[in-house]
Amino acid sequence: MILVDNGSADGSVDAVAAAHPDVTVIRLPRNVGAAVRTVGVRAARTQFVAFADDDxxxxxxxxxxAVARRRRRDPARRGAGPGPPVRCGPSPARSANGAPPAPSDPW
Incomplete structure (x- = not known):
């Protein structure tokens, strides 16, 4: 799971990070609006991406x-384990270890 902090200041991200150390937290220095989703998608290493917001x-x-339905509609995605990710927009540059670029100022 990836949590992208869109410049929040209410302590909620710290609470999630403390309670769920297995969650990858990406902190943005300011609110970038809906573009925050692109940051999360670029960091994902999975075949599917789902979003949840505060509301x-x-x-x-x-x-x-949802995954079962998608696999029924796209038989190429039926294999075990993650396949190539489904992404929106161009793939970001990757470092030598495969990590996405740091999101210090994505826009």
Missing amino acids: SWWAPGALRA
């Missing part, structure tokens, strides 16, 4: 159902 959530089982 939305995924019901139990909904992500599993």
Whole structure:
């Protein structure tokens, strides 16, 4: 799971990071609006990407159902494990270890 902090100052990101150390946290120095999603997509290493915002959530089982439906519609995605990621826009440059560039000032 990736959490992109869009310049928040309420301590919620620190709380998530403390409670869930397995979550990758990317902190942006300021709010970049909807472009924050691009930062998360670029950091993803998975076949599928799903979004949740402060005013939305995924019901139990909904992500599993969404992936199953996508795989039924696109048989190439039925294989075990992650395949090539589905991305929006150009792929970012990668460092030698495969990590995305630091999002210090994406815009």
